[in-house]
Amino acid sequence: MARGKPWEVSDELWAVIEPLLPQRQRRFRHPGRKRLDDRLALQGILFVLHTGIAWEHLPQELGYGSGMTCWRRLAEWNKAGVWQRLHEVLLDRLRAADTLDFSRAAVDSSQIRALKRGAQTGPSPVDRGRAGSKHHLITDATGIPLAVILTGANRNDVTQLIPLLQTIPKVRGKRGRPRQRPDVVLADRGYDHDKYRRSVRELQIRPLIARRGTVHGSGLGKHRYVVEQTFALLHAFRRLRIRWEVRADIHEAFLSLACALICWRRLISLR
Numbered sequence: 001m002a003r004g005k006p007w008e009v010s011d012e013l014w015a016v017i018e019p020l021l022p023q024r025q026r027r028f029r030h031p032g033r034k035r036l037d038d039r040l041a042l043q044g045i046l047f048v049l050h051t052g053i054a055w056e057h058l059p060q061e062l063g064y065g066s067g068m069t070c071w072r073r074l075a076e077w078n079k080a081g082v083w084q085r086l087h088e089v090l091l092d093r094l095r096a097a098d099t100l101d102f103s104r105a106a107v108d109s110s111q112i113r114a115l116k117r118g119a120q121t122g123p124s125p126v127d128r129g130r131a132g133s134k135h136h137l138i139t140d141a142t143g144i145p146l147a148v149i150l151t152g153a154n155r156n157d158v159t160q161l162i163p164l165l166q167t168i169p170k171v172r173g174k175r176g177r178p179r180q181r182p183d184v185v186l187a188d189r190g191y192d193h194d195k196y197r198r199s200v201r202e203l204q205i206r207p208l209i210a211r212r213g214t215v216h217g218s219g220l221g222k223h224r225y226v227v228e229q230t231f232a233l234l235h236a237f238r239r240l241r242i243r244w245e246v247r248a249d250i251h252e253a254f255l256s257l258a259c260a261l262i263c264w265r266r267l268i269s270l271r
Helices: 011-020 038-051 067-079 082-096 157-167 194-202 221-234 248-268
Strands: 105-113 131-140 145-152 184-187 206-209
Touching: 011 038, 011 082, 011 248, 038 067, 038 248, 067 082, 067 248, 082 248, 105 157, 105 221, 131 157, 131 221, 145 157, 145 221, 145 248, 157 184, 157 194, 184 221, 194 206, 221 248
Parallel strands: 105 184, 184 206
Antiparallel strands: 105 131, 131 145
């Protein structure tokens, strides 16, 4: 049986997403042109996310509407919090399936170019000062993305450690209190600062952060590699390899949606 295209939304995934979408009532008088079906618009958004194609080049023969229609729908749903809620729903399901591992978490960042500049960009210290952005990511012990933050490329990694930990949503899925904090957080030498170690401990999390000036071979790498694997999955979505969006919220929408899709893939792999 042939596999569907990655941007084609299965009935099972649509059953998860559809209840999260805001409902819009069509006017009785002067209703105007009929609104593009939400499922088709979502597939147009996913086509752009997977291929990296420009919005205006979205092929009309696919039947997903115009690129501008899909862009508006992405922005509208992001403003309504759809992508964040989708991510949280899937995290709940993963925890219910005993797949989330909060015994430790790993953090890291990755730089990308921002060819059109815009908010949350800055001169990249590793790209000759060209404009760029950073993706700051935290995953559970198995590499499931818990939260992601967008900043300018000139922001120091360690400044985003506490915001990342605070951005992790309350994950339900089991009886009792929701889980939000990992037991341990792992990080490389870029996060080495005693001030932030104290801040992490104040959140009742144990920091395991490599220290500058020490020899390599601390052993953290055998647990911390999962966050690098997840970055590889994120950047397999071609729209996330280079930032083309001037508006930061549009790029953040793509980031949240990609994290949700990674969670969905992990969920269906359990069958």
